[in-house]
Amino acid sequence: MRHLIQTTDLDTDEINEILKKANAYLKEEATHTLKGKMAVTIFFENSTRTLSSFEIALKKLGASVVRLDVSKSSTAKGESISDTAANLNAMKPNAIIIRHKNAGAGEHLAKYVSCPIINGGDGAHAHPTQALLDLLTLKNHFKNNLKGKKIAIIGDIKNSRVANSNIELLKRYGMEIILVAPPHFLPQTRLKTTSNLRSIINEVNAIMSLRTQTERHDTQTYGSLKDYAYDFCITKELIKDKDIIILHPGPVHRNVDIEDEILKDPRCKVLEQVTNGVAVRMAVMEHFLL
Ligand code: CP
Numbered sequence: 001m002r003h004l005i006q007t008t009d010l011d012t013d014e015i016n017e018i019l020k021k022a023n024a025y026l027k028e029e030a031t032h033t034l035k036g037k038m039a040v041t042i043f044f045e046n047s048t049r050t051l052s053s054f055e056i057a058l059k060k061l062g063a064s065v066v067r068l069d070v071s072k073s074s075t076a077k078g079e080s081i082s083d084t085a086a087n088l089n090a091m092k093p094n095a096i097i098i099r100h101k102n103a104g105a106g107e108h109l110a111k112y113v114s115c116p117i118i119n120g121g122d123g124a125h126a127h128p129t130q131a132l133l134d135l136l137t138l139k140n141h142f143k144n145n146l147k148g149k150k151i152a153i154i155g156d157i158k159n160s161r162v163a164n165s166n167i168e169l170l171k172r173y174g175m176e177i178i179l180v181a182p183p184h185f186l187p188q189t190r191l192k193t194t195s196n197l198r199s200i201i202n203e204v205n206a207i208m209s210l211r212t213q214t215e216r217h218d219t220q221t222y223g224s225l226k227d228y229a230y231d232f233c234i235t236k237e238l239i240k241d242k243d244i245i246i247l248h249p250g251p252v253h254r255n256v257d258i259e260d261e262i263l264k265d266p267r268c269k270v271l272e273q274v275t276n277g278v279a280v281r282m283a284v285m286e287h288f289l290l
Contacts, residue, residue, distance in 0.1 A: 003110045003117040004288060006126040007169045014287065015169075019136050021283035022276065025060075030282060032062025037094040037289050042068045042084070043120065044075075044100045049250050049274055050120045050129070054097050057281035063289070066093070081105065082112045089113040094289050098122075103161075116288040124159045124213075129284055130249050131165035133277040135173065137269050138206060140276075141245055147174030150203055154180040154232055155210030155257065158187045162249045163210060167191070178204065180232070185212075197232055201239065208247045209234050209257045225256045234258045236265075245269055 003009065010018070039058050043051050055065045068088070070076070075084050081100070088096060095116045098106050103123030110117045121127040142149055151170060157163045157179050170177060178200050179186060179193045186193050194200055212228060233256060234246055246268045252258055262268055 001110075001114060001116065002288065003106065003119075004128050004284065005106045005110070005117065005119045005122075007128045007131050007165050007172075009128070012172060015132065015135070018132065018280065018283040018287055019139065021286065022132075022136055022279040023140070025279040025282050026276070030060045030062075033286055034058065034094075034289055035062035037063040038066065038092075039063055039095040039097060039285070039289075040066045040068060040088050040091075040093045041097045041120075042070060042073075042088070043098070044070050044081070044105075045121065047099055047120065049277060050099065050127075053274070053277040054118075054120065054129075054281050054285075057278050058285055060278070061282055061285060063094070063285070082109060085109040086112040089115060095285065118284070118288065121161050123161065124164070125161050126165050127161040127249075128165050129277070129281055130162050131169045132284065133273055133280040134162075134166055134208065134247055134249070135169050136276045136280055137247060137273050138170070138175075138245075139173075141269070142205070146170070148176065149174075149205045150176045150178065151206040151208055152178045152180045152197070152200055152204045153208045153210065154197060154234070156185045156212045157181050157210065158185050159213045160210050163208075166208065182228070182231070195231075197238070201242070204244065206245045206247065207234060207239075208249075209252075210249070211251060211253055211257055225253070229256045232257075234262050236261050239267070247273060250274070 058065045093115055095118055097118040097120050099120035100122050103125035105122045106117050106119035119126055119128055153163050177191050179191050180197050182195055248270050254260055
């Protein structure tokens with residue numbers, strides 16, 4: 001049984017096939033290829049984009065979706081998540097899509113089920129479908145030519161599953177990555193790093209801004225969000241009229257991660273990423289269920 005826990009669970013040929021199919025879904029209506037299939041979504045952490053995107057993707061393909069309301073589930077009464085998964089699996093779903101605050105949750109549950117587990121984000125570890133939709137957005141913008149293009153990943157990188165998954169995938173497609181963050185947000189890495197965004201802004205073709213994930217911080221690690229924004233917010237004053245694109249996985253902290261004016265700028269791909277996310281998840285679900 002195959003699962004999608006991290007981007008390395010897919011080889012490059014499979015990813016190319018998924019992105020090709022996703023591009024087709026951006027242009028044409030879906031047929032009900034997953035009619036008769038049923039998927040369960042269990043999100044132990046909040047989500048706007050990933051949860052609705054998976055559910056819309058599945059419904060567009062004719063599958064039925066059962067959403068487990070975690071606040072009303074028996075995990076709230078002390079049932080372990082492995083027992084929750086085993087019980088859901090006993091109802092014979094064709095896939096379980098899970099988000100959890102603990103890294104490794106999806107991999108752990110995979111031992112208790114007989115259907116694919118699709119990781120909708122586990123702690124600071126991985127968010128494979130986010131990285132796939134980011135890759136699609138970048139490939140479409142740069143006309144499939146990512147080799148040698150430079151991207152700055154900016155923000156709370158150490159706590160970011162989005163950064164982890166993107167670093168693996170974008171390196172695989174030949175992008176040069178620069179990690180930009182205050183020292184306490186930088187992971188141990190062999191990639192180029194800097195805390196001075198202004199020093200690298202002229203050399204990058206793309207920016208991926210990340211949210212400061214205060215929910216994963218044990219203590220406040222910078223003076224205030226205003227101090228952080230002064231150094232790392234993507235502003236008009238910073239990017240001027242440069243030929244550059246701006247990505248962000250959402251949710252955006254307005255005027256901390258990206259300023260209002262740039263969110264309206266055509267170079268900002270935030271909502272295009274969301275649209276691409278539905279198409280990518282359609283292709284992913286077909287890949288694992290057909
Ligand atoms: N990008 C992302 O994972 O957003 P949500 O937390 O809203 O799902």
